[in-house]
Amino acid sequence: MVALAGVGTGSEDGRSAIAQMRAVFAALGADVVTAEVRLRGGETAFDARGRIVDPLARQHLDDLLDRLLDASRALGRQGG
DSSP states (O other): OEEEEEEESSTTTTHHHHHHHHHHHHHTTOOEEEEEEEEESGGGGBOTTSOBSOHHHHHHHHHHHHHHHHHHHHHHHHTO
């Protein structure tokens, strides 16, 4: 099970990188969570300790990780 997030400096905000990663993981047979997170601002999206600066972006990433964990648990219950 895979969740995807990307960071970009332009208007695409990691969109093309995420699309390419999604295709690679799918080709490898991985289950890819439909939701994704794209952070704006490139290097300015993170503070000196590597933490996401924008609280809303942090919440989106937390939500994505919750979806990943929920999907992984569901697979575990199914024996997959």
